[in-house]
Amino acid sequence: MGPEAIRALRGEQSRASFARQLGVTPLTVYRWELPEEAAQARRPRGRVMEALRQLAEGGQPALPPALRPANSLVRQELTHEEKARLNACLTLLQRADWRAAENTLLELLTSSELRTTGARALASVGLAYAYRWGYEDVRRAFAVLLPHLVEADAGLLPAESVEVYVHATAANLYASPDGRIFDAGKMNVHVARAEALLRPNHPLFAEVRCQLRLAQVAAAFYLGAPELLARQYGRLEEALAEVTDPSLRLMAMHGLAHEAAIRGEVSLATRRFRELAQAAARLGYGLLEARSLAFLAQHRLDEACEPEEALALVHRARGAFDGRLGRAFSFIFAARAEADALLRLGRFSEAEAVLEQGTTVTEELSWTPHHLVVQRARLLYLTGRYADLRQLAHQLSSYTGPIQQPLTRAYGCWVEALADWAEGHAQRSAEGFAAAHTRALELGGWPYLRRDSAVCEVGARAAAGQLQESRVALRRARAILEQFPSAWSTALLHRHEGWLLAREGRLREAREKLEASLATFTLAADAPEAALTRRTLAAVARAAGEPGAEAAYLHSEDELRRYGITPPPDFSAEIHPVQETPSPEAEPRLGAESLGVPFERLAVRGMGASLIQRELVAVLEGLFPGRNPRLEELDSQGRTTPLLGESTVPASEWVEFGDGCGRRLRVGVAGPLPADGRALISALARLAGFALEVAVLRGFVQAEPPLREPEAAPEVPGFIAASPTMNKLKTELAGLSGSRATVIVTGESGSGKEVVARALHRLSARADRPYVAFNCAAVPRELFEGQLFGYRRGAYTGAATDHPGVIRAAHGGTLFLDEIGELPLEVQPKLLRFLENGEIFPLGETRPAQVDVRVIAATHRDLGQLVREGRFREDLYYRLQVVPVRVPPLRERREDIIALARHFVNQLTPEGREPPQLGPDAMAALVAHSWPGNVRELRNVIERSLAFGSLPSVLGADRLRITG
Numbered sequence: 020m021g022p023e024a025i026r027a028l029r030g031e032q033s034r035a036s037f038a039r040q041l042g043v044t045p046l047t048v049y050r051w052e053l054p055e056e057a058a059q060a061r062r063p064r065g066r067v068m069e070a071l072r073q074l075a076e077g078g079q080p081a082l083p084p085a086l087r088p089a090n091s092l093v094r095q096e097l098t099h100e101e102k103a104r105l106n107a108c109l110t111l112l113q114r115a116d117w118r119a120a121e122n123t124l125l126e127l128l129t130s131s132e133l134r135t136t137g138a139r140a141l142a143s144v145g146l147a148y149a150y151r152w153g154y155e156d157v158r159r160a161f162a163v164l165l166p167h168l169v170e171a172d173a174g175l176l177p178a179e180s181v182e183v184y185v186h187a188t189a190a191n192l193y194a195s196p197d198g199r200i201f202d203a204g205k206m207n208v209h210v211a212r213a214e215a216l217l218r219p220n221h222p223l224f225a226e227v228r229c230q231l232r233l234a235q236v237a238a239a240f241y242l243g244a245p246e247l248l249a250r251q252y253g254r255l256e257e258a259l260a261e262v263t264d265p266s267l268r269l270m271a272m273h274g275l276a277h278e279a280a281i282r283g284e285v286s287l288a289t290r291r292f293r294e295l296a297q298a299a300a301r302l303g304y305g306l307l308e309a310r311s312l313a314f315l316a317q318h319r320l321d322e323a324c325e326p327e328e329a330l331a332l333v334h335r336a337r338g339a340f341d342g343r344l345g346r347a348f349s350f351i352f353a354a355r356a357e358a359d360a361l362l363r364l365g366r367f368s369e370a371e372a373v374l375e376q377g378t379t380v381t382e383e384l385s386w387t388p389h390h391l392v393v394q395r396a397r398l399l400y401l402t403g404r405y406a407d408l409r410q411l412a413h414q415l416s417s418y419t420g421p422i423q424q425p426l427t428r429a430y431g432c433w434v435e436a437l438a439d440w441a442e443g444h445a446q447r448s449a450e451g452f453a454a455a456h457t458r459a460l461e462l463g464g465w466p467y468l469r470r471d472s473a474v475c476e477v478g479a480r481a482a483a484g485q486l487q488e489s490r491v492a493l494r495r496a497r498a499i500l501e502q503f504p505s506a507w508s509t510a511l512l513h514r515h516e517g518w519l520l521a522r523e524g525r526l527r528e529a530r531e532k533l534e535a536s537l538a539t540f541t542l543a544a545d546a547p548e549a550a551l552t553r554r555t556l557a558a559v560a561r562a563a564g565e566p567g568a569e570a571a572y573l574h575s576e577d578e579l580r581r582y583g584i585t586p587p588p589d590f591s592a593e594i595h596p597v598q599e600t601p602s603p604e605a606e607p608r609l610g611a612e613s614l615g616v617p618f619e620r621l622a623v624r625g626m627g628a629s630l631i632q633r634e635l636v637a638v639l640e641g642l643f644p645g646r647n648p649r650l651e652e653l654d655s656q657g658r659t660t661p662l663l664g665e666s667t668v669p670a671s672e673w674v675e676f677g678d679g680c681g682r683r684l685r686v687g688v689a690g691p692l693p694a695d696g697r698a699l700i701s702a703l704a705r706l707a708g709f710a711l712e713v714a715v716l717r718g719f720v721q722a723e724p725p726l727r728e729p730e731a732a733p734e735v736p737g738f739i740a741a742s743p744t745m746n747k748l749k750t751e752l753a754g755l756s757g758s759r760a761t762v763i764v765t766g767e768s769g770s771g772k773e774v775v776a777r778a779l780h781r782l783s784a785r786a787d788r789p790y791v792a793f794n795c796a797a798v799p800r801e802l803f804e805g806q807l808f809g810y811r812r813g814a815y816t817g818a819a820t821d822h823p824g825v826i827r828a829a830h831g832g833t834l835f836l837d838e839i840g841e842l843p844l845e846v847q848p849k850l851l852r853f854l855e856n857g858e859i860f861p862l863g864e865t866r867p868a869q870v871d872v873r874v875i876a877a878t879h880r881d882l883g884q885l886v887r888e889g890r891f892r893e894d895l896y897y898r899l900q901v902v903p904v905r906v907p908p909l910r911e912r913r914e915d916i917i918a919l920a921r922h923f924v925n926q927l928t929p930e931g932r933e934p935p936q937l938g939p940d941a942m943a944a945l946v947a948h949s950w951p952g953n954v955r956e957l958r959n960v961i962e963r964s965l966a967f968g969s970l971p972s973v974l975g976a977d978r979l980r981i982t983g
């Protein structure tokens with residue numbers, strides 16, 4: 020077992036406690052983890068080795084004896100016959116013919132046909148693959164693979180290609196949703212080891228790479244890290260492009276369908292799941308078909324389809340599970356959709372039975388319980404089992420499993436808030452929902468929980484009489500629904516908004532919202548929610564003192580009871596109607612004919628976002644002359660940024676709308692309006708919202724829906740970031756401020772790696788300590804060690820004085836090692852030692868010196884390739900990969916181009932002179948260029964354009980000398 024494997028096995032545990040477990044000293048563990056060639060390095064042997072092996076097997080089923088590696092085996096190449104046999108199995112796996120593959124591989128493994136270690140390892144890999152992907156039986160897959168992991172560590176596997184498969188399969192198993200096996204750290208180690216061995220000329224290069232990406236996507240998902248997930252999804256899509264293996268393609272496409280769903284692209288996700296279900300059915304890949312159908316059912320429910328439609332999909336999914344239903348993870352998704360549909364039909368006991376089944380499978384698999392939480396909580400809420408609801412909240416809040424632990428606990432907060440609401444504690448409930456929303460946001464903006472929390476908070480705040488806060492929550496909920504649309508949740512929001520309007524005394528508007536809510540729930544055949552909305556309507560009518568309202572209210576309560584629903588508190592005692600009188604200055608009603616032209620103007624296909632916004636303001640100016648229409652953008656806190664129009668005249672009528680991609684806007688006019696003026700503005704604003712959404716979807720504007728609220732990115736002087744990608748990067752850097760972990764920054768030349776390193780230093784607790792940059796490519800080999808670690812006078816010829824070395828110069832601060840790929844091989848072990856224990860040996864000194872330095876390394880080269888070529892040590896490579904940060908090339912983040920260009924214009928204009936403006940033609944030319952030299956090239960272009968001739972007031976395209 021090598022140092023990497025031991026480190027992976029230890030995971031987050033301290034060396035001391037790990038050592039205690041094995042009955043050795045912490046120093047021994049430290050020595051095991053040293054690189055093989057280190058003088059003090061030791062390898063575990065005998066009894067301890069056995070104990071380590073058992074630990075690696077921790078809690079797993081006993082290994083079948085026939086598959087254990089025999090000690091007498093040595094590295095042997097595969098024979099031709101073995102290759103032919105295994106190729107036949109590969110074809111079965113690619114065709115998703117899992118049963119045939121399983122039978123053939125088991126036969127091979129128990130016969131004497133496979134004699135070499137490599138062939139037996141490959142057969143086991145195939146078997147593990149079938150168990151993992153064909154049957155979702157991760158534990159059996161792990162038991163089959165484990166002996167070969169041990170062989171890989173012992174260097175017993177013959178060809179690197181065999182080892183690559185072992186590591187890729189291990190990565191996928193450690194990234195699987197089985198809570199007893201899931202381990203993101205180990206997954207990372209195996210991905211890195213496979214990457215280091217994977218050669219581009221390997222016949223299945225694309226396939227293996229795609230498998231590694233799948234593992235990374237899964238691990239990010241189960242860790243509950245949406246930002247990481249978004250990045251990994253991009254890499255998976257890239258890898259998929261070259262894959263031909265049909266079953267693997269389907270697995271990757273399944274990941275991508277899921278991605279569209281998480282991003283809130285509901286219609287795209289629905290289409291992908293539908294195509295996937297069909298393709299999986301054609302191939303006979305039952306599990307994936309079932310899983311896709313289950314997701315499809317859930318998405319259709321979100322779109323407020325009839326529950327029967329979802330049940331039919333679940334029924335098909337059950338058929339596709341092929342009798343293996345009870346043991347697969349995918350079953351939980353089918354159970355969720357089924358329970359949801361049954362709840363909508365008011366079939367509570369059946370829903371409960373399905374949830375019970377799902378919970379049993381969840382527990383068996385040590386998986387997170389949060390997938391079934393919303394449905395279970397709704398069931399308990401509707402049936403008045405509030406003590407059970409609290410019990411559920413407690414169970415979630417104290418969840419200790421490894422999969423999506425923080426997210427699961429955040430769901431606990433949501434359930435607690437629901438219990439508070441049910442028991443009439445409106446204010447506590449509001450705070451609970453707000454806290455659940457914040458936690459979801461801190462976890463990177465998990466959209467389902469954010470949506471459910473934000474929607475419920477609106478009603479809870481209104482019930483607690485916190486009307487201002489309720490409006491803020493309403494704005495937030497709408498923004499989330501813009502980004503993550505759901506017709507069902509919108510209906511729920513309408514009900515909560517109805518409450519808010521009623522509490523504000525605007526009963527007519529309240530009734531409109533409640534009727535909209537009722538219409539959707541009725542259309543979606545959601546009997547319980549429709550009944551609840553009817554009761555709310557009756558409560559509002561009763562508060563308004565309408566005749567017959569009391570009887571209608573009692574009738575609505577009876578209706579709830581008939582369904583078996585315990586009526587929750589209605590908080591209606593606090594509603595006080597306000598007299599709504601028409602304005603005396605109101606003008607005559609506007610005719611429908613006035614809509615024709617404005618609609619034509621706003622609905623022109625192909626308009627860009629700014630043109631649509633201008634049209635909206637112009638149209639309103641035409642309809643309401645002299646009323647100073649204006650447009651503003653709203654953030655989640657309700658703060659406004661003026662976009663267009665006169666802002667000195669106060670507006671009296673505002674209408675809010677969204678652009679379908681996460682932005683909220685409002686348009687307003689001054690002065691009194693005719694009776695239907697507000698309705699007209701609303702209609703136009705909504706139309707503009709649709710036009711903006713189309714513009715974004717068609718790529719007329721670049722808008723990536725932000726997962727985090729944009730204000731999260733901190734300010735760093737000198738670091739320009741306008742694109743979502745770079746802002747996200749900045750937030751990530753701020754997140755690393757308290758850490759001492761080594762960071763490796765990669766990216767093309769000139770992309771800004773050093774700027775990132777400086778930003779990291781400035782954002783860290785070490786900001787006022789030294790920042791020392793050292794370029795490994797700029798120092799002659801023979802002077803390298805002395806420059807880095809320092810020397811004493813006379814340590815070598817020419818060392819006339821003592822030199823502290825750059826590491827000591829950075830004591831307490833940050834050392835930036837640029838071009839780390841150029842580090843001479845002979846210095847690499849010394850740097851590794853320093854990174855491991857903070858010790859350096861300056862030349863000519865007899866004792867080591869302890870230094871406290873945080874290291875940030877950077878390279879534009881492919882370090883993995885250098886490792887393969889033997890020019891960079893593998894152990895150092897892994898040691899550097901603790902926190903990898905990639906700076907994307909400028910062409911992948913075009914939103915930064917103009918911001919950077921302005922920054923350079925300001926920076927490079929001679930002092931005392933007015934910096935020129937960038938002309939529109941110059942901006943267009945800058946954005947269109949591909950920037951192979953990245954930000955550095957952009958800076959040079961601006962510098963050159965300012966250097967020639969006199970300083971213009973506007974920098975036009977003709978002055979920019981963009982080459983290439």
Ligand SMILES: Nc1ncnc2c1ncn2[C@@H]1O[C@H](COP(=O)(O)OP(=O)(O)OP(=O)(O)O)[C@@H](O)[C@H]1O
Nearest residue numbers: 737738739767768769770771772773774879954955
């Ligand atoms: N986000 C940014 N904000 C402001 N200036 C930037 C940014 N990114 C890069 N620059 C500027 O672009 C130039 C190149 O950046 P930098 O030296 O950090 O690139 P690099 O990736 O380290 O390049 P190399 O690989 O060649 O060392 C510098 O002048 C830097 O100031």
